Amino acid sequence: MKDLLLYLLPIVILFIGGFTLMLVDAFQKEEGGLAVPTAMLHFAAAAAALALWPYAGNAADLARAQVAFNGWLAFDRTTLFLDITIALGGGLTTLLAGSYLAEHKLERGEFYTLITFASAGCMMLAGATDLIMLFIGLETLSLGVYALTGFRRTSARSQEGALKYFLLGSFAAALLLYGSALLYGMTGHTDLAGIRDALGRAVEMPAIAGQEGAAQFVAVQQTVRDRVTILAMVLVVAGLAFKVGSVPFHMWTPDAYEGAPTPATAYMAVTVKAAAFGAMLRVLIGVFGDTSGPASLAGGWPGLLVWLAVLSMLIGNLVALAQSSVKRMLAYSSIAHGGYILAAFVVAPRAESLAGGGGSVGQSAAAAVLFYLLAYTVSNVGAFGALILAGSRGKEAVSYEDLAGLGKRHPAVALALSFFVLSLAGMPPTVGFFAKYNVIRSAIEAGYPWLALAVVINSAIGVYYYLRVMVKMYMHDPQPGAVRAEPMSSPGISLTLIATAGMVLALGMMPQRFYGYALEAVKLAAAPIAAAPADAPPANAN
């Protein structure tokens, strides 16, 4: 029990903190004031993950954690890296929410409880090594995010976004569950390592061995298992691709992003993505990663994913061009960013698989995924934060027109928005540049030059609409009589933005160091995770 609490510390902090927040909210007389404690909880979880980092490199600790977790969750640096990304994103968006909710009269304590528990769900999803845990984590974060999307109860748009997200999300969860059930039926395992091992073996039926027609029967069983496994893999990928909003499962994204309160939008964009991509990393590369071995029957997923990646980039960027709302533009741009990350996925299993010792190319691609998630988290939180700061109650900055002339009226706010938008566009020396650079480099190294070219072309398309924000702010004057965005005065948001900008620059100035951490994270995870037998004796009874 002690081991369990220790190695699970980031999630435990959020659990206990979430329940404490609920109690405080129930007993305090006035609403509000919970933003800073919630952010502190997230930062404490990030610090705990950071403190556990050395432990995850230690064989004795890994063995103890494996006994304590009993095959449900992984204790490795990939999980810790994702935990830090999730906690950072959750903490920063909470700080933004503190001022935003007060300004827009939405201040209710549930917001912070929901974010805290949703972050715990994200960490569960990111660390899940069992399909049951994967589903529980996914549902925990999804339920929280649905409620956050519909938080602005009096706005029809918020309700519309939440309802669409909820209905489509339930459908996607059902697909994932169906795929998981098929995998369980085919292998008899719900833990990922067990599924991988079972798929790696040929079908055996000792009970009927020697009987007449047994060999033929087994051959039929093998074919059935192969085909059903492919179907299951497609269903699981579809369920996860929905959560990251990649084309063609992106329909909910613009409505949910636009309808949600802006801090909730930022939260959805960064933490949910980080968790879902983390789960994808573990399922696709951990279970089906060996695209050449006997488990290769479902190893065709890079061919499936490459379409998702290219379509996400292309459609996300092209539709983003046509948007008049900045929030919607950021939603489509997040679809495009999901496409860039998926491109790194396609590359990852090339050469050797991660699970089977790991080729260096595959590892650098997986590290590119992690680095991209971290870079995207800080850049996107900054961009949404600047957008929040640019508006105030009744004078929100939503469309490009609202931003016209902001550079003359409020140069500081305009500068902040420009800075983060440049990072999203991928301009050096911001971190956005190096995130894309890593993806492109690993694509070229793995022998996918055309995929690298697709990323470059799409980044160029992206620059157009990102720069349009700056052109509007600095070079256009507002229409006479039009509603103008008036920046709110909020020291909290300003401080958050300064801290975020510092992170964007630090990651951009020292990309090698942070990329090195990401590489370390995937390298250690590549050590084969011993299959915890499903019928293991009750572990850790103390």
Added chain:
Amino acid sequence: MPTLRPPSTTLETVVFVFFAALAVLGAFGTILSRNPIRAAVGLFVHIVALAALYLNLGAHFLGVIQLLVYAGAVVVLFVFVIMLLGPAANSPKDGRGIGSRGAALIGVAGIAAGLISTLQYVRLPLPERTDSFGTMNVVGSFLFKQGVIPFEMIGVTLVIAVVGAFAIARGKHERRALTDPDPTAPEKLAEGPEPDAKSAKKTAAKQSAEGHS
């Protein structure tokens, strides 16, 4: 081939035959009765008979869960909905045409064919049944020892669902006096369920009562 153990004693066989027949009768009652309440009662009988079959197989936990969840919650929910809808739910003309009956028949035949062929050809790697399989003891010890992590995490899932529902439901009634900053919000959402009409009716009723007296 590891399959479900056939009933080993005469008593088990008798219990099985009785409750299996009851389950089939209940299922027929559900689909054949025209009164929705009777259909719900048929479903209830079917579910209780299934629970008895589970108990007969030694799956105590599953049997109790079957009673609690299906008989206790789902059927009660159905009955609630039927009662709430009232006579509107009782429309015998719906779904009684040849077309819909034929479609239902084809669907049933398809599912039956699928089930039979599955049982015939696909052998899932089911573990051998032991005597303690599915009993309270084993399920409980699994949940609280090996399965303690997902068990606790599901607790958080339920909490977040409740908090989320509360967050959305509470916002509807509270702070309605505040004007909404979102220009897209239609006025309907910002208002309550027409309080004026109700109070007007009440006053009218009061006036008429006063007029009579």
